[in-house]
Amino acid sequence: MLLRHNSDAMTEALQVKTEEANQAAIAKSRFLAAASHDLRQPLHSMTLLFDVLKETTSESERQRLLTKVDSSLEALRNLFDALLDVSRLDANEITAEMSHFDIDKLMKQLSEEFETEAKDKGLRLSFRNSCGAVVTDRLLLERIVRNLISNALFYTEKGGVLLTCRKRGEKILLQVWDSGIGIPEQDQEVIFDEFHQLNNARRNRSEGLGLGLAIVKRLCDLLALPISVRSRVGRGSVFYRAARGQ
Incomplete structure (x- = not known):
């Protein structure tokens, strides 16, 4: 009777752990999907801006477009910084030094x-x-x-x-x-x-x-x-x- 009780408890614990792992995997997939979507936006913007720059002869227009490119690059840098922080925290690579x-x-x-x-x-x-x-x-x-x-x-x-x-x-x-x-x-x-x-x-x-x-x-x-x-x-x-x- 005790053996059966222990077996049931172990099975229940295993099911809980399996469910937690499945939920973590789903959450990670959602994270990667959202991150991929957000990373594509500044890359797409820069591609379009560079295409326009190739055809632009006006210096003032070129400066305006370059400012937009700078903004897209800054957005991309911030995205990668955030992803790197999350990755390092997940891997326990960030430690406190008091x-x-x-x-x-x-x-x-x-x-x-x-x-x-x-x-x-x-x-x-x-x-x-x-x-x-x-x-x-x-x-x-x-x-x-x-x-x-x-x-x-x-x-x-x-x-x-x-x-x-x-x-x-x-x-x-x-x-x-x-x-x-x-x-x-x-x-x-x-x-x-x-x-x-x-x-x-x-x-x-x-x-x-x-x-x-x-x-x-x-x-x-x-x-x-x-x-x-x-x-x-x-x-x-x-x-x-x-x-x-x-």
């Missing part, structure tokens, strides 16, 4: 880096500092905050984006505020899921795979510091995470 550093300097650097992009959209990008040193992986934190700023600027049409860091007990709370379109409450649980992003009909495929928040979530998990979001539709969002203070 150090203590001045978080204010990093946040100021990133705010200056995105200042031109914000101005081009007519947005304000500001930073309020009040922290000091933190203990975490500097490069991973930089990638997290850069993705959050990029996401905030993309979904904000008026107003601006605010970066803040402040002490809360022994931790430092990092926040990226925006006055963008906001996120419906029912979507706030799934916006960090990479497959939700890839199959989100509302995302602009010409702007990339939409994996920024999914990568942010996985990098935060790697640092054992969760990320959270508060948002109201039409009012904007705030993404925040904590880091250990020094």
Whole structure:
């Protein structure tokens, strides 16, 4: 009787594992299909632009077309960067290397880096500092905050984006505020899921795979510091995470 019970339990466990493997395979296939579709778009655009360039004699028109080629190349680079990040995370090739550093300097650097992009959209990008040193992986934190700023600027049409860091007990709370379109409450649980992003009909495929928040979530998990979001539709969002203070 005990042997039969153990056999049934093993069979059930095997069925669960098989189902999980099948679901993972389906998800990976959907991921590759969506990625292939998105990668073809900038390549197709560049092919058409180069065809027009061959026939163009006007210097001003050539410069206009070359600017569009640059934009397509940048989109392609961002697509490959996102795919590489996901691939390396899947393969456990990204590891955290802890150090203590001045978080204010990093946040100021990133705010200056995105200042031109914000101005081009007519947005304000500001930073309020009040922290000091933190203990975490500097490069991973930089990638997290850069993705959050990029996401905030993309979904904000008026107003601006605010970066803040402040002490809360022994931790430092990092926040990226925006006055963008906001996120419906029912979507706030799934916006960090990479497959939700890839199959989100509302995302602009010409702007990339939409994996920024999914990568942010996985990098935060790697640092054992969760990320959270508060948002109201039409009012904007705030993404925040904590880091250990020094």
